[in-house]
Amino acid sequence: MTWNELLLMRHEWTLIGLALVLIILEIGLSDEQKNRITISASLLMASITIVGFIPAEHGSIFGGMYVTDPIRILMKNILNIGALIIFLQSNAWLSKASMKNRITEFYLLLVSSLIGVNYMISAGHFLMFYLGLELLTIPIAALAAYEQYNSKSAEAGIKLILSSAFSSAILLFGLSVLYGATGNLYFAGFSFTGSLVTVLGFIFFFSGLAFKISIVPFHLWTADVYEGSPTSVTSYLSVVSKGAAVFVLAILLFTLFRVIQPVWRDVLYATAILTMTIGNLFAIRQQNLKRFLAFSSIAQAGFILLGVINGGGLGMATVIYFVLMYVFSNLAAFGVVQTVEQSTGKLNIDDYNGFYKTNPKLSLTMMLALFSLAGIPPLAGFFGKFFLFTAVAENGFYTLLLVAVLNTVISLYYYLLVVKAMFINKSESPIPVITSDGFMRTSLLIAATGIIVLGFYSPVFDYIMELCTTY
Amino acid sequence: MIDHVPLTHVLIVSTLMFFIGAYGFLTRKNLVTMLIGVELMLNAVNINFVAFDRYLFPSGIEGHFFSLFIIAIAAAEAAVAIAIFINLYRNIRSIDVEHVDKMKY
Amino acid sequence: MSSTLTILILLLPFAAFVFNGLLSAKLPHRVAGWIAVGAIGISTILAWKTAAAYFSQSTPYTKQLVFSATWLRFTDTLQVDMGILLDPISVMMLVVITTVSLMVFAYSTSYMLGEKGYVRYFAFLSLFSFSMLGLVAAGNLFQLYMFWELVGVSSYLLIGYYYDKPEAVAAAKKAFIVTRFADFGFLVGILVLSYYTGTFDFITLTNPENPAITSMTGISFMGISVLTWALVLIFMGGAGKSAMFPLHIWLPDAMEGPTPVSALIHAATMVVAGVFLVARMFPVFVFHAPAALAVVAFIGAFTLLFAAVIACTQTDIKRILAFSTMSQIGYMMLALGVSGYASDSLGFTASMFHLFTHAFFKALLFLGAGSVIHALNTNDIRGMGGLRKHQPITHVLFLIACLAIAGIPPFAGFLSKDEILAATLATNTFYFGIATLAAALTAFYMFRLYFTVFWNSERNYEHSPHESPAGMLVPMGILGVGSIAAGLIPFGRFVTSDGQPLKTHLHMPVAIISVTVALVGIGVAWFFYKKQSDVPQKITASIGGLYQTVYRKFYIDELYLFITKRIIFNLIAKPLAWFDRQVIDGFMNFTASATNRISAELKEFQSGQLQKYAYIFLAGVLILVVALLYTGLN
């Protein structure tokens, strides 16, 4: 093993380095200096994100347990951006008195989870995949329950850890069956034929990943956990955790499970329809914005499946591109929600009545985010969604496409409800003028820029398409 | 390999155990007992891995290692889960799963 | 003949319209009046010059397109050229329209003096003249239709001139809508005809040997040749504009407009457009669709009698005149309907001749009525009487007009009506009988009017009626001269169906019959109405129900009202609006509410119970597995 080979793991190394720095800082800094951790962590995370983009070699090491290729690197980079934005958005919350002495741990857990994400994406062996998955989940479960004196937070933590334990047990059972059928756990050379037992194994395995992506009917934990968790954690769950699972699902389906493509197509066909529809139907009736965004993100997951179902280069590219835009859009929305929540504690849509009058910039950002999620041009979401539709149309699944586009109409309805609250409804006591901190503003600026620029700047998608031609 | 015991029988045991665990997870009211259910499920998976390893792929020990890691992770998971249970208990003085339903619809 | 001059005939009134219209708020009244009168005056001179030039050509008089510019291209073959077509009837119409217009314009300068919308009035009048001139000069059917519509709208605007009077507004609306309905048929007719012939052009269409038309005679729809369909539909348009039964209901109400307007539009010019239209298409009618021509004759004859009967019972001076107009147009239609072509075309010539003479005396009648109304401020003849002393000049002129319309020699009406009667006698004695009967009725109701208004006993006038100013009397005088002189023109020499002069002569037996019945009519009227008498009341009382029916114009208005209000509005429009709101829109709203409903129904799935979540999770896994057992693997 050479240095160069080790450098293939630079995403993980840098993150591990960050974790170490955090531990050192925690030990080295006095309590009064703890508030500097955010800025250090953010800056480091920013540099890690940038470093991630530096072109480098790729290949596989550890006998194939760890694999990188340009697509995986891109995926990691996208999720790093998401994590960076979440870092920035967490400051307001962490500055609260109740979070005193717990700032470093927060970042440490988040970074650990991020390391899990990276390993999961780069996994070349099911064990690595499983470890990544658990490393991704366990710290986040702890974070979900991070607000000690908030029973909702504890509830969220319990629901997350127990459901995920249950789902990973099922996933593992499926994996064990697949192992029995193939005798191999390396991705390279993983081959089997479609049979009853492999289908069973696959479904068990799939449900575990579907749980992370919140695909119906494996989604039920989502809303409750999103609502109860601290908003930063919710952001992370809805963006990074979900994005990572989507990526891995796509990679696995497109490579290892290609032999049973007819099987997983049927599965995805059914679950995609269910996911979009159920997500939308529940989102309609939400008042709590975090819950609302939870169901919206379930519906979005359904849309993502449209790209996965494609099973080819176009599908992979559109999935990656969609997640990229979803990172910006969803985090912009969560950023605004977080800002309002931290300064007023208000989370209901009704509370946002007249929001535009008092906080025009925040509400404009929110509108951008929601419109992007709804797929309104010229925002990034429009392109993301349209390309997903392209992917599904390539297969000739026009019925599915029709269901999907009609679902976008429903989704537009509830996104507009929020826009309506902010811009149209009047309020006796609107949310007062809020001044967010510099971190938050930076994060919103990044997200908004992403939302606006991404669509116009086509080379991004063209680049992704080029990478994905291998599928 | 256990002489004269067919693989199927081992698999019956593990599958049964898995679903007993699932039953426990789905019916028990106490969070800790739910966790016990999960542990049983994981244990069943381990038996599977070991059985496949021994019966089918004697020259490799991949399943063995997988079981090893599962055990470790189960421990980590249990630790975090219990920490959260305790936290919840502090908050609502109960670890009954049916009380964990403040957020719904 | 200079085409510029003929175009100017049209453009001058148009210019006056634009000028007056745009400056209506700022222009002094007198200036506006003079601009309008000046414009139409020059047009009149040009029209006469054009006529002189046209008729001084050697016969036969051909159709000449003196101006043409492409306005719109529909298809490769079908295009609309704005043009001016000169032929005997259009030249004749140009003269009639400009002349009568000039008289009415001049009359109006005095009559309308002091009205608030004076400038607007002259703008609209000019617009009307322009449109009417464009209509008669049209070189093709489509152009004719365009100006036809413009005429309609000018009529609408002028009837609704007193727009703060609800009756005037309603009348204007009614006039427009009824004629619009007729035009619907007209338009379809045009479309059918133009589709099969591939042209709108009159010169092509009216050429009897035109292959496009002759080839079309074989095509039929529902057993009737499409050509007949087309022409009947086109005639429907004409019937609407010319107030033929059953599309006549707007004309009496149209009298809500200022009286000069009634004279110009609803007596002399616009209402004869239908006659003109049939005359314009006459070769097509006569050669290819005799059935359609029979319809024309029948409708004409029916209206002729129908309107005459009603006219006998009316009490509003202008309405009497309106029904008389309908009746006279009936004559014209009837004449056309029974006419043949070329040497056989006495009816055609007679019809045009009557149109020509009628324009003068009917305009005069209206202007005379205007003069009376001007003096008395009422339309009801029951409030009039003995006016011959107060308005001697009006009286004389009115009498001339009455004699003309009653068909007493040597007035113009006598000659033209005689020709019509002769033409009907030659073809159909039944129609002749009707025409003769109507002639008697005409004489009766006209003199009923005349005696009631100018003789009889005086009423209690608030202030003594006085003669109208010279500005009104002079135009009336000129028309009076016209009412006498118009008959002297050897019409058959100029206006015939094929451009070849037609020898006409007085048909003595017919003349004797017609004069006799006219004198009888006058005599009865003299007996009833010259003095205050209760004979008429007694007669009406004795035939009460019948009288009421006639007086209420055979309840046709009520029938229309029933159809429009009850059926169209209440049974179609209202239910339709309800349907749209409740069913169509209701469905959209239902979709939305159903979505919400389903959403609410589903909420139990999100119960907050961890174990239920896991249950669904496991169930989901198993369902997928089982489903794939059945589908995915085979």
Place this chain on the structure above:
Amino acid sequence: MTLLLALILVPALTALAIVFAGNSKQVKILSAAGMSIQLLQSVYLLYAFLAERSSGNTEPVLFYNRFAWYSSLHISFDIGVDGISVAMIVLTAIVIFTGIFASWEVEEQYKEFFISLIVLATGVFGFFISLDLFVMFLFFELAVIPMYLLIGIWGSGKKEYSAMKLTLMLMAGSALLVVGILGIYFHSNVNGHHSFNILELSGQQFGIDMQRIFFPLTFIGFGVIGALFPFHTWSPDGHSSAPTAVSMLHAGVLMKLGGYGCLKVAIWLMPQAAHELAWIFLILTSISVIYGALGVISQTDLKYINAYSSVSHCGLVLFALLMLNKTATNGAVIQMISHGLMTALFFALIGMLYSRTHTRTVHEMGGLMKVLPFLSVCYVIAGLASLGLPGLSGFVAEMTIFVGAFQHTDWFHRFITIIAISSIVVTAVYILRVVGTLLMGPVKNETYLKFHQATWYEKLATVTLIAGIIIIGIAPLWLSDMIMESLGAILD
């Protein structure tokens, strides 16, 4: 050619400039200036287009330009115009120009208002110049969304309901469009790859089975915004709740996107299915025509009246398109322009009257001719245009449509054509009814006498629109020929 790009850049930059404007006056002057430039540009485009044509350039589209965009999917920013687009662009420029002046009295959140309005216009301009289905669709949606805010914030009545309904129904329509567009895309094969480019696609022969599926989707997709029965119900509510300028733009221009799209996408690209399935939509559209007209009769709200009449008139557009011959299609395009102008005029006037009387119920008003002669005369002119008076644009359009529709000789076409023609009678009924009640008769209310007369901006707005109506009405040949030349490529 940069001219076409400027057509979207000028409004976009105007909107951007407004962001930095100070007070309401500056905002309005900026908007007016921007839209004046836009109008001049459009007229210049018209001139340049006609000049190019008369110099013998017979390319199907002129000023064609291609900017690579998403090259991996063969999406490019293709722009170019034919006679139809040019006509629609000029129409849009006129309507938005007048719309700005009709909104001169907007003071509430004026900045946002004008920005949204101009963004909407940007979408429309973009739609008309784009030749790439994807780009076209993008601009289509871009035009729809600001509508929600415009109605929701500045509207009146049950504005929130109306705005939501309008947006959702239009988006549902565009949802069908997505399917249609993608179906076309994936069934195309241009030099071995799929294409969104309309010009390239028009050279494709799609299989009839494919067309049978995607023609209805595309046609209904565009038809929804063209108020195709029974998907028209957003229109009455939407129009009645929208602020003046929005109603103007929406009825005047946005509804035209439907007809334009049906022609340029559904009919052009899938002609066989169009021929085969036209009868279904002909029934629907002829229902639209007569149903809309009859629907007006029992309405009492001025905006509802105009909205239903728009359903009728726009129904006629789609009806004519489905006749699938050049004449009728030509008429459809003229009708789009004509209806655009007159309905904008109607809505502008209704807004102006409303700002004085504070009611839109016909029966509550009366005798306005006496107190507001200028506006009333304008209203009458609009009405006359609407009922198809010769000399005004509506006549030209309707006649062309009817003549075109009559080119079909079979019983079915004849029958529905006559049904459609009968709408001219109904139109006369309701127009005259409104004119009679609203403008004529005695002055209903003494306070009316204190109304201020039309202001300069109101006059500017109305006169501009009337000028357009009259120019087309009197001299339609250039327009008709310009459109006709472009139809050769589409309908042969």
Place this chain on the structure above:
Amino acid sequence: MEASAILFYLLSFVILVSSLAAVTARRILRAAVYLLFALGGTAAIYFMVDYYFLAAVQLIVYAGGIVVLIIFSILLTTHIHEKLELPQWSKIMATFVLVAAGFSVTLYALTAYPFEARAGSRVDATVGLIGERMLAYGEGGYVLPFEVISILLLAALVGAIVIAKRNPPAA
């Protein structure tokens, strides 16, 4: 029947019975103890197949670690003598049906599949081999997972502590 087979069936019986008891016992502490039996039985099976190290880990980590943890938590959160309420009958039935269905489907799939044994000499998981593999980085080497799980354990530790440790509530 061979002795090993008899032993296996015996162990299986113990495992299954104690599993069942673990998920049904009404006294929570007993449930934990039954779990211990089940885990111990499993360890015995590992012994039978010569996976001594795994068996040891099973006993130490599972039985020794997790069960102790569970018992701790039980002590912290419940009264020992407290009897758990029985779940609702309907819940039991519904779950039973689902679980039985799941079991049947799974077992059907597993038994229907002809698992093929791969030829090869048997490798025994000796401690030496395990250690070697744990530190190897080629194919079959587990150094990377080993490192990753260390991060995981650290993270879990940090997470558990930070949640469980008492912080003064915010003012």
